[in-house]
Amino acid sequence: MATDWDRIVREHGPMVYGTAWRILGRAADAEDVVQDVFLQVHQLQQTHPVRYWVALLRRLAACRALDRLRQRRKTVSLDGLQLASTVDAPDAALLERETTERFREAVAQLPRREGEVFCLRYFEELSYQQIAETLSITAGAAAAALHKARAKLEAVLVEPVERE
Amino acid sequence: MDERPNPLEERPFAHELGDALRAAVGQVRAEGPPAASLARSLERARRLGPGRVNPWLRYHRAATAAAAAAVLMLTFGLLLICAHFEPAAPPQVAAPGGGPSPGYGDGGTETEVAVSVDHGPGRTHGEGSGYSGAGENPFVETEHNPVSTFPLTADTAAYRDVRRALLEEKRLPVPDSVRVAGLVNAFSYSYPLPENGDPVSLTLDLAECPWNSAHHLARVGLRARPDAAVEGAAVRVAFNPRRVAAYRLIGYEGRGSRQVGGDALGPGRSVTALYEIVPGKSSDESEWLTVQMRYRNGPSGAIRALSGPAVRFAEAPADFRFAAAAAEFGLLLRDSEYKGRAAYAAVRAAARAALGADPDGRRAEFLALVDAADRLTAERKLTRADAGRQLIKSHGFDFEDAVDGGGIVDDELDQAEAVAVTENQLHFEKARADGITVGRVGAEGVGNVGDVEVNVSPDLNVALA
Numbered sequence: 120m121a122t123d124w125d126r127i128v129r130e131h132g133p134m135v136y137g138t139a140w141r142i143l144g145r146a147a148d149a150e151d152v153v154q155d156v157f158l159q160v161h162q163l164q165q166t167h168p169v170r171y172w173v174a175l176l177r178r179l180a181a182c183r184a185l186d187r188l189r190q191r192r193k194t195v196s197l198d199g200l201q202l203a204s205t206v207d208a209p210d211a212a213l214l215e216r217e218t219t220e221r222f223r224e225a226v227a228q229l230p231r232r233e234g235e236v237f238c239l240r241y242f243e244e245l246s247y248q249q250i251a252e253t254l255s256i257t258a259g260a261a262a263a264a265l266h267k268a269r270a271k272l273e274a275v276l277v278e279p280v281e282r283e
Numbered sequence: 284m285d286e287r288p289n290p291l292e293e294r295p296f297a298h299e300l301g302d303a304l305r306a307a308v309g310q311v312r313a314e315g316p317p318a319a320s321l322a323r324s325l326e327r328a329r330r331l332g333p334g335r336v337n338p339w340l341r342y343h344r345a346a347t348a349a350a351a352a353a354v355l356m357l358t359f360g361l362l363l364i365c366a367h368f369e370p371a372a373p374p375q376v377a378a379p380g381g382g383p384s385p386g387y388g389d390g391g392t393e394t395e396v397a398v399s400v401d402h403g404p405g406r407t408h409g410e411g412s413g414y415s416g417a418g419e420n421p422f423v424e425t426e427h428n429p430v431s432t433f434p435l436t437a438d439t440a441a442y443r444d445v446r447r448a449l450l451e452e453k454r455l456p457v458p459d460s461v462r463v464a465g466l467v468n469a470f471s472y473s474y475p476l477p478e479n480g481d482p483v484s485l486t487l488d489l490a491e492c493p494w495n496s497a498h499h500l501a502r503v504g505l506r507a508r509p510d511a512a513v514e515g516a517a518v519r520v521a522f523n524p525r526r527v528a529a530y531r532l533i534g535y536e537g538r539g540s541r542q543v544g545g546d547a548l549g550p551g552r553s554v555t556a557l558y559e560i561v562p563g564k565s566s567d568e569s570e571w572l573t574v575q576m577r578y579r580n581g582p583s584g585a586i587r588a589l590s591g592p593a594v595r596f597a598e599a600p601a602d603f604r605f606a607a608a609a610a611e612f613g614l615l616l617r618d619s620e621y622k623g624r625a626a627y628a629a630v631r632a633a634a635r636a637a638l639g640a641d642p643d644g645r646r647a648e649f650l651a652l653v654d655a656a657d658r659l660t661a662e663r664k665l666t667r668a669d670a671g672r673q674l675i676k677s678h679g680f681d682f683e684d685a686v687d688g689g690g691i692v693d694d695e696l697d698q699a700e701a702v703a704v705t706e707n708q709l710h711f712e713k714a715r716a717d718g719i720t721v722g723r724v725g726a727e728g729v730g731n732v733g734d735v736e737v738n739v740s741p742d743l744n745v746a747l748a
Contacts, residue, residue: 124332132325133316141311146320150327157328215310222307241308244295269304276303 128157131172135180141242142184144223148191152183174253177243178235181253185234188227225275233268236261419619422531422561425524432518433464433535433556435505435546441465445616446648449655455663456616463613464534467555470609470645472602474506474553482513483548483576487589490599492559493633494611494625499560499593501530502603503574507548515545515579520558522572529561530572531621533610545579555606559621562593596633605637605646612653615660627657 132153139152156179160169169175226234235254239245240261247258247265254261297305423431441462448456477484486504493500503520507513522530534557548554560571569590576584596604612630614622631653638646 125329128325128328128332132328133321135328136321136324137316140314140316140321144311144314146317149316150320150324153324154327157331161331218307219310222311240296241300242311269300272307273301273304276307277301 124161127172131176132157134173135176138177138180138238138243139184142181142188142223142226142238143191144219148187149184152180152187155183156180171252177239178253181235181238181243182231185227185231185238188223191227222272222276225272228275229268229271232256233264233271236264237268237272240265419536419617419621420532420534422529422559422621424529425522425527425563429522429524431520431522431530431532431558433503433520433532433554435516435518435548435554438462438465439469442469446652449652449659453655453659455656455659458617461613461616462534462536463610463617463619464556466613467534467557467606467609470605470649471643472504472553472555472606474504474602476506477508481508481576481584482578482581483507483516483584485574485576485584485587487572487574487587488599488603489560489571489589489591489593490603490607491593491596492623493596493607493629494614495559495623497561498623499562499571500596500603500607501558501560501572501589502606503556503558504553504602505548505555505576506553507551509551512550513548513578516548517545517577518556519575519577520556520572521575522560523570524563525565525567525569526563526571527560528563531559533557533559533621534613557606557610597636601637601639604633605639608633608637609649612649612656616656627653627660631657 135156136149136153139149139156140146143149143152156176159179160176163169163175226237229237232254236250239250239253240247245253247261250256250261250265251258297308300308442465445456445461445466448454474486475484484506486506487502489499489501491500492498503518505518507516558572570588571590573586573588575586578584596607599607608630611622611625611633612627613619614625615627615630619625631650634646634649634653641647
């Protein structure tokens, strides 16, 4: 039904966008992810009744956004390096932006499950239980993945300069 | 990017993270989603669904909020109108059979001076401190409610507050804080002293209403005797339903037509009230209204009638014209729904032509206030339009299908802001030469888009201050 679809987009669209936006940090990428997610869900719901829209949409948003983040790493990393090196005196904002970019890059390098759990926990601020329901795993598995993700990211962020 | 203090210091689960990781996560969370991009995404996602896409649904939240507000306002308005038509106390003033005679409605006692109609959230008589956004007095249909009164205490802080805002703080006063009657009564007018032992003199005149040519403006001027204060005085204005279809007491926001128990008038003090009148259709030449003073400790004054045609505004007495200019200025500052075609240029011209002797120089100062308000209003309009242009230009986002007509107007910018209300948060955007900064205001709060202050009410209505 048209109204149902409108309602679903209206109610959950901002969440889908927000999830993608936080993972990707770029409006154009986030828009593409939202489009992908809703397209996929729209096709899915015609054959399978969807019971938990929030979980499904959030999971898809995180997965698609992380996919895209990984793709981006392959395609634009060289450009990014060049851009950074041409800047003579980066100001604080630029530095911050670079740090955030590097952080996202590190998240993209995490194994799929760890990346998803990390983003849902700290970007989306979900409880272990919510993460477990979203990804259809146990809370224990979520906690374990999260522990590994944190350790890897801490290591990358503490000595970022050595990574040339 | 965003220099404001980071409110994300104490996030849930933040304690699970080391310093570097916590900072990085905080940074990611601090960047709010760009509103226009979000709106675009939602619109595209919605189009995936079956059926026609109703453009209004794009702005469903905003439209819903606006509709709810409209319904509320309408309901409130109806309640007010009902309050008018069903006065709590039967009006002892109605002229049975509609036979107007001098003093129709006469016959009340001193304690029942006026029909008690409270026009909305009242504010106290207190001068100066605070205001409660009290509503303006509406037009009242004479047939249902022919008698009006007004307080004899002038709000002397009104002029000072407006003056401070415009000349010292260089800003427009908060619209609801402007008390129009206070502005009118901030100036001295040369009313005659009372004669024949009357405690108070009455001056009545009528001219075209300068901000609405279909209406008339009636002035009721009072002046107390110079030797002694007049205690327990009340004024009673009875409109003739055959000549006046409706009337509106200008100013006295929230105080008009309220039961007045009797005010004190200081020695020699004068009070000016202005009524905007919707003339009736009849060719009757009877009087427009009658005015009578009543006193708690003495006989009522004579009934005075205002009759004759309304003169052209330019032919009205200078004091009348100046009082009207002060009222028009107040309507503009309040952005009154009754301002009609009021304009600062007209206020300036009328006031300048009616300066008179101006012994205390206050009327000349008034001209400076008008100039300042005119300038500040023009600047604000420019800023709003610029902010709107920036928003649209920076995102190529088409707001025009959301509102009637084109062009960048306040409503359109409101709409643009309202689009950005998501998940109980207002996301507003500020375009800069070097890119876009995305800010965030909570469900209730104040932020800025460019130089425009954005207020978000608890029900997520967005207003530009």
